Amino acid sequence: MDCRPIALRVTELARISGIGKPAVSMALKGVANAPEKLELAGGKIVGILPETVQEFLLARGQSNLAKNSLIVLSTQTGGCGKTSSCINLAAAARRMTSRQSAIVLIDADSQASLSLQASGTAAGDDEPILLSWIEGKVKSVADLLTQVGENVWLIRSNLNNAFLDRAMGRPQLIKTAATKLVRELIDHFGAGTKILVDTPPQLSSIGQSFIVATAAMNQDEVGTLLVPIRLDDFGVKGAQIAISEANEVVNAFFNTSVKALCFVNGFDQRTKNSVRTLSAITRNPVLNDFLAPVAIRHSSEIARSIARRSSVFTDYKNATTIGADYMDLLLSALGCERDERTE
Numbered sequence: 233m234d235c236r237p238i239a240l241r242v243t244e245l246a247r248i249s250g251i252g253k254p255a256v257s258m259a260l261k262g263v264a265n266a267p268e269k270l271e272l273a274g275g276k277i278v279g280i281l282p283e284t285v286q287e288f289l290l291a292r293g294q295s296n297l298a299k300n301s302l303i304v305l306s307t308q309t310g311g312c313g314k315t316s317s318c319i320n321l322a323a324a325a326r327r328m329t330s331r332q333s334a335i336v337l338i339d340a341d342s343q344a345s346l347s348l349q350a351s352g353t354a355a356g357d358d359e360p361i362l363l364s365w366i367e368g369k370v371k372s373v374a375d376l377l378t379q380v381g382e383n384v385w386l387i388r389s390n391l392n393n394a395f396l397d398r399a400m401g402r403p404q405l406i407k408t409a410a411t412k413l414v415r416e417l418i419d420h421f422g423a424g425t426k427i428l429v430d431t432p433p434q435l436s437s438i439g440q441s442f443i444v445a446t447a448a449m450n451q452d453e454v455g456t457l458l459v460p461i462r463l464d465d466f467g468v469k470g471a472q473i474a475i476s477e478a479n480e481v482v483n484a485f486f487n488t489s490v491k492a493l494c495f496v497n498g499f500d501q502r503t504k505n506s507v508r509t510l511s512a513i514t515r516n517p518v519l520n521d522f523l524a525p526v527a528i529r530h531s532s533e534i535a536r537s538i539a540r541r542s543s544v545f546t547d548y549k550n551a552t553t554i555g556a557d558y559m560d561l562l563l564s565a566l567g568c569e570r571d572e573r574t575e
């Protein structure tokens with residue numbers, strides 16, 4: 233994935249921080265002489281580098297941005313935006329958080345679409361994958377990692393991961409397997425590590441294990457299950473089952489509720505179906521409680537970014553609105569709510 237940090241524009245930082253553009257420019261004047269913090273052209277700020285974005289948002293109370301985080305994309309229905317959200321949230325995170333903190337993408341789907349989009353290829357047959365790790369065949373997590381950007385890493389998948397569920401036959405493994413991997417990745421990379429997981433579109437043991445891992449994150453860390461909702465009745469049903477099942481598995485091991493957010497993917501206000509289904513979601517007693525304040529709009533830029541095997545940010549002139557949606561969704565998933573940001 234071409235995951236160079238594409239510096240934030242002043243208008244973008246103004247929007248996500250809820251502070252006016254002139255105030256952002258004023259606040260950044262203090263760092264204008266440090267070339268490693270800003271991109272300048274003729275004395276004007278044209279780009280704000282990730283470390284400066286994080287520093288700016290932390291100073292305004294968005295402390296969750298610097299925390300270790302696990303975000304798991306999961307739902308029972310296929311083709312609803314798990315993989316595209318995973319990659320674009322990672323790219324948004326690379327623009328908004330310090331490059332000293334690692335971003336790790338985990339492909340837990342044997343279809344390997346995340347691996348293909350992020351690195352151009354699925355894992356080779358001899359390459360260690362999640363299955364090898366679960367089977368105890370990998371000495372260090374470092375052996376699982378492929379670098380795909382500036383401190384952006386990927387655990388690739390291939391069709392052999394179709395045997396993951398068989399390898400995870402014991403219920404105890406659902407409780408421990410993914411949590412152990414997450415802990416080892418955080419130990420390996422250090423503070424501020426962000427892990428994003430793409431799961432298969434079914435009720436898999438590996439998916440459940442990562443959901444349990446969100447609940448096993450420490451108090452000063454973030455763990456979120458993100459459920460994309462496709463805008464049709466079947467998609468709504470899939471999301472409802474995903475949330476109910478996730479709640480059940482977390483409850484079975486920890487006696488608590490799952491920390492989940494569902495979000496509408498592919499929203500188009502011009503179509504009756506989008507509006508009707510969104511209204512059904514807000515009336516759905518399970519989904520409404522978990523509904524994110526952000527929807528990802530329908531955008532042809534998603535297909536274009538898949539074709540060029542990158543994120544929506546790499547052709548940014550076409551991606552302003554959809555990129556903004558992913559940045560907002562990331563902040564929601566990390567618990568940096570809009571209300572706090574605009575205080």
Ligand SMILES: Nc1ncnc2c1ncn2[C@@H]1O[C@H](COP(=O)(O)OP(=O)(O)OP(=O)(O)O)[C@@H](O)[C@H]1O
Nearest residue numbers: 310311312313314315316433498529530531534535
């Ligand atoms: N917001 C969107 N606007 C337009 N097209 C979208 C959007 N989100 C996803 N798509 C398209 O929908 C298709 C499925 O998306 P994606 O692969 O992310 O779903 P998925 O849930 O990972 O699918 P699977 O269940 O097969 O793993 C892709 O071809 C993508 O281009």
Ligand SMILES: [Mg+2]
Nearest residue numbers: 314315341345
């Ligand atoms: Mg997918």
